[in-house]
């Protein structure tokens with residue numbers, strides 16, 4: 673999602689640097705298999721994200737799974753979408769740990785785990801982080817593969833192993849404590865939810881930026897990032913440019 677917004681913004685901004693490129697001819701199509709974009713967010717935020725993307729010029733296609741990619745064309749069932757550049761951002765494949773352990777992998781190759789994060793049938797083996805598919809009680813699908821989940825799983829398993837080493841009972845099941853989630857769509861556009869609080873648009877974008885700066889390690893890093901971002905925001909310049917030497 674973030675990528676689609678960034679590409680749409682890039683398509684507009686290149687016109688300044690490359691006079692021979694007609695930015696209006698750029699077509700950015702986002703294909704999402706699920707019924708809505710950013711489906712882990714509240715439906716209203718999800719709808720806002722879609723609107724933001726559309727305002728940036730992105731064609732958002734939901735409810736259709738890409739079935740084939742060939743040079744110059746992507747297929748969604750019978751439909752063909754002509755495309756010069758295709759970017760696959762439909763998640764990552766888990767490590768081959770399930771195969772090594774001889775257990776049946778879940779969707780994406782993840783190792784299924786029980787409430788205590790042990791592999792079913794193997795109380796001596798834990799699977800955590802992106803490798804594990806942990807489905808909390810009452811939830812329909814596993815926790816997302818993000819850093820806070822991996823960190824809390826690691827801490828949980830560390831405590832269990834320490835207790836077991838001291839001959840104590842290993843403790844209760846793993847419970848993820850989510851502090852919230854954020855996604856940026858583009859300049860001045862982001863969505864954020866923390867418990868019942870839902871923020872969108874410019875305030876969401878500011879919150880997203882401040883949270884990222886806050887979680888950096890060290891004052892010097894925070895200051896450097898803040899200054900770089902402020903400069904990029906004020907001047908509309910992008911941080912990284914690749915000069916390939918190709919004639920355009």
Ligand SMILES: Cc1cc2nc3c(=O)[nH]c(=O)nc-3n(C[C@H](O)[C@H](O)[C@H](O)COP(=O)(O)OP(=O)(O)OC[C@H]3O[C@@H](n4cnc5c(N)ncnc54)[C@H](O)[C@@H]3O)c2cc1C
Pocket residue numbers: 764767800801802803817818819820822
């Ligand atoms: C592009 C990208 C952007 C992301 N952005 C965010 C974000 O903004 N916020 C967020 O919360 N999460 C984000 N994530 C997800 C987050 O990075 C992961 O959820 C998190 O790192 C998972 O931690 P982990 O310890 O399970 O795996 P990892 O952090 O991937 O660590 C696994 C380690 O194991 C090593 N390894 C792999 N195979 C072997 C092997 N056979 N033997 C030995 N070592 C091996 C790897 O080199 C790696 O160092 C992003 C992920 C990607 C790919």
